[in-house]
Amino acid sequence: MKNCELISNATEAFRNFMSRRGNTSDMRDLIVRISVTKPNSPMEVALENLKSIHLSTLVLCKTKVVKKHHPIMRLEIATFECVGCGTKIEMLQTSIRVKKPSSCPNSRCYSKDGSDFRLVSAESYFYDYQVITVQQAEKKMKVVMTHDLVDLAEIGDTIEILGIYTTEYEHSETVKKDSFYRGIIEANNIKVLPSKL
Numbered sequence: 001m002k003n004c005e006l007i008s009n010a011t012e013a014f015r016n017f018m019s020r021r022g023n024t025s026d027m028r029d030l031i032v033r034i035s036v037t038k039p040n041s042p043m044e045v046a047l048e049n050l051k052s053i054h055l056s057t058l059v060l061c062k063t064k065v066v067k068k069h070h071p072i073m074r075l076e077i078a079t080f081e082c083v084g085c086g087t088k089i090e091m092l093q094t095s096i097r098v099k100k101p102s103s104c105p106n107s108r109c110y111s112k113d114g115s116d117f118r119l120v121s122a123e124s125y126f127y128d129y130q131v132i133t134v135q136q137a138e139k140k141m142k143v144v145m146t147h148d149l150v151d152l153a154e155i156g157d158t159i160e161i162l163g164i165y166t167t168e169y170e171h172s173e174t175v176k177k178d179s180f181y182r183g184i185i186e187a188n189n190i191k192v193l194p195s196k197l
């Protein structure tokens with residue numbers, strides 16, 4: 001088991017525990033954040049030393065925030081409504097492009113095969129999402145912050161990030177580079193440090 005699975009397993013266990021205790025809030029808003037309290041953690045790695053061997057593992061990086069993008073909302077579970085008959089369909093969204101139903105499941109729907117769907121925002125699940133850029137020495141990297149981590153760090157802050165090192169497709173408008181990916185960190189937790197690096 002890769003150590004990044006610890007987070008999803010811990011989150012699942014926590015949600016089950018809260019559910020058994022009669023918690024009625026939306027389980028998707030219950031998240032487990034991990035904190036490292038001792039110095040010299042084996043997870044600590046310098047930004048410039050992050051390589052493919054670290055992919056899908058938890059890493060701890062001390063670095064400086066150099067850029068901050070505006071927070072946006074990301075759609076995770078979409079509820080669509082068939083324009084023809086009003087049937088609602090819930091769909092988990094896993095990629096950047098929104099996945100819509102291919103056809104209406106209602107057998108009596110007159111527009112079954114050519115149906116159009118509209119997103120019902122009020123019955124869909126969105127979460128806050130923000131990208132920041134961090135830098136250590138010459139190396140810059142994007143970090144994805146979600147939920148309550150959004151807007152925790154400001155430009156110029158020195159932060160400690162605990163997150164999963166993963167990949168993002170390398171976009172290029174001039175050269176086709178389908179097999180090139182860039183490393184990014186999906187933050188599980190961040191700590192703003194009082195002193196500069």
Ligand SMILES: [Zn+2]
Nearest residue numbers: 082085104109
């Ligand atoms: Zn329909």
